[in-house]
Amino acid sequence: MAIEIKAPTFPESVADGTVATWHKKPGDAVKRDELIVDIETDKVVIEVLAEADGVLATIIKNEGDTVLSNELLGTLGEGSGAAAPAAAPAAATAAQTAAPAASGDDAILSPAARKIAEENGIDPSSLAGTGKGGRVTKEDAVAAVEAKKNAPSAPSAKPSAPAAAEPMLAAGDRVEKRVPMTRVRATVARRLVEAQSNMAMLTTFNEVDMTEVMALRSKYKDLFEKTHNGVRLGFMSFFVKAATEALKRFPAVNASIDGADIVYHGYADVGVAVSSDRGLVVPVLRNAELMSLAEIENGIATYGKKARDGKLSIDEMTGGTFTITNGGTFGSMMSTPIVNPPQAAILGMHNILQRPMAVNGQVVIRPMMYLALSYDHRLIDGKEAVTFLVTIKNLLEDPARLLLDI
Template structure:
C-alpha cells in the first residue's frame, strides 16, 4: 500500500518552503517515525517523518524545489522490504579494501551532503553528523567547509616534501564561489531593509559599569548552578530583568505601531537574538516579567541549543514586544542594532572592556560596557529613550534595586 508523503501544514505566516535534504533514496528501507526529509522555510526547518515501516517509493519534489503546505512530496510503500543492492558483493569487496570505516561514513551521507563532499574533495570520515543516527547532513558539510576541513590526502609513493604545504589554490588565482541564499537569510535581509525604510530609526548610547554585576556573579555563580540543577548564571538574565523593569516605567518602548494605532502591551515578551549557522533568529521569552533569573538563563540556554540544532519552532520566534541583542559575545565594542518590526526598540549589548574612568576625582580602571538603544522616533521621543537607557544603567550598576523594586 502506497502512503503519500506530504509537506506539513505551514502556519499562516509561512507561504511556502523548499526541500533542504532527503535522508532516504527511492528503494531505501524506512522505519516508522524515521526522518525522511527537511523542509526549509523562511523561519524554521520542518521535519517530515515516516508514517509507517516500509520502503521509500518515488520522490516528486527534489532538493531545492519549492513546496506548498500539504503538497505531495513522494510516496512510501508500507510493509515492503528493501531489495538488496545488485552490486552488494562488489561493494563489500571495495569496502574491505578501503576500510569499513569509510564505507560506513559514506552510507551516512545524505544526497545533498554527498554532492558537496565530492565537489570540495572532503572525506566523509572527517565529518561529524548531526542528523538522526549520526547522519551527515548538508549543513554539516557546509560547516566543515567553512572551518577549513579537507580530506586527508592519499600518501603518494614518492612525493616532494613541499607538496604537503602546497596552497589550496594556485598563487594569484582568482576564485569565486556562488551559493544560494537560504530562505532564513533572505527573510532576515528583507526584514532589515524593511525596518530601515519604514521607520524613523535613531540610536542613543550610554555606558554601564559592570563591576557590581560581575562581583555578584562571581560570588554566587557556583551556588546558583548547584541550586538550579546546572543552570549557569550569566549576564543576560540581569539585562532581561533590568529591561523588564525599564519597560514598565516607559510603556511606549514596549509598544508597537499598527497602521495609525499605537498598541500598548501590558506584558513583557523579550526577544533574545541568537546566532546560528542558518542566520540570526530571535526566540522569545514569554511573560519575562514573571520569570526568575534561573528561568531566564535556562530559557536562553535552551534557545541556543535549539538554534544550533535547527529545532526552534515558529511559535517560539513569533511575537515579542522588545529585543535584546548581545554583539559583545563576538567582540563588538559598539554598534547600532536594527529594530525588529513591529517592535519599536532594541537594546544592544557589547563587549566588556576595562577603561580608565573618573570616580570621585580619581582615575579608576573599571569593566565598562557600551549600551545602544535603537528606537522608532515616530513613537518614542528622545527623552523617553534616554530615560529608558539610564534606568537600565542605574539598575545594573546597583543590582539590589532589582530585588527591592526601587
C-alpha cells in the same frame, strides 16, 4: 499500500516553504520517526519524519522546490529496505555483478561515502559497493582511500593525474564560490531593509559600569548553579530583568504600530537574538517580566541549544514586544542594532572592557560596557528613549534596585 509524505501545516505567518534536503533516496530503508526531509521556511527548518517503517518509493518535490502546507512531498512504500522500487533490483544486481569501473554514475552512495570520496579526490563512479542493493558504504570509501594511499606511484604512466587532484591553488588565483541564499537569511535581509526604509530609526548610546553585576555573579554563581539544578548565572538574565522593569515604566518602548493605531502590550515578550549557521534567529521569552533570573537563564540556554541544532519551532520565534541582542559575545565594542518590526525598540549589548573612569574625583579601572538602544522615533520620543536607557543603566549599576523595585 503507499504512505503519503506531506509537508507540515504551516502557521498563518508562514506562507510556504522550500525543500532543503532529502536525507533519503528512492529505495532507501526508512524507520518510523526517522528524518526524511528538511523543509526550510522564512523562520526555521522543519524536519519531516517517517510515520512508519518502509522504503522511500518516490520523491515528488525535489530539493529547491516550493511547497505549501500539507502538500505531498513523496510516498513511502512497504518493505524493510531489502526490497526496493521496481527498477531498483535490476540496478542493484548490475551494481553487484559489474566490475567497479563499469558501475557508472548510477551507483548508490551513502552520504558519508560520497563525502569521503569527494574529499579525497576519488571518482564516485569507480567505487564498488558491498552494501545492500550494491550501495557504496562508508567502509567501501575508506577502503578505496587506503588503496589509493598504498598504491605504487607511476611517474611515467599518468603524469597529469596528481596535478588534477591537487587542491593547492597557484599564487594569484582568484577563486569565487556561489551558493544560494537560505530562506532564513534572505528573510532577515529583507526585514532589516524594510525596517530601515519604513521606520524613523534612531540610536542612543550610554555606558554601564558592570562592577556590581560582576561581583554579584562571582559571589553567587556556584551556589546559584547548585540551587537551580545546573542552570548557570550569566549576564543576559540581569539585562532581561532590567529591561522588563524599564518597560513597565516606559510603555511606549514596549508598544507597536498597527496601521493608524498604537498597540500597548501589558506583558513583556523579550526576544533574544541568537546567531545560527542559517542566519539570525530571535526566540522569544514569553512573559519575561514574571520570570526569575534562573528561569530566564534556563530559557536562554534552551533556546541557544535549539538554535545550534536547528530545532527551534516557529511558535518559539513568533511575536515578541522587545528584543535584546548581544554583540559582545563576538567582541563588538559598539554597534547600532536594527529594530525588529513591528517592535519599537531593540537593546544592544557589547563587550565588557577594563577602562579608566573618573569615580568620586579619582581615576579607577572599571569593567565598562557600551549600551545601544535603537528605536522607532514615530512612536518613542528622544527623551523617552534616553531615559529608558538610563533606567537600565541605573538598575544594572545597583542591582538591589531590581529587588526593591526602585
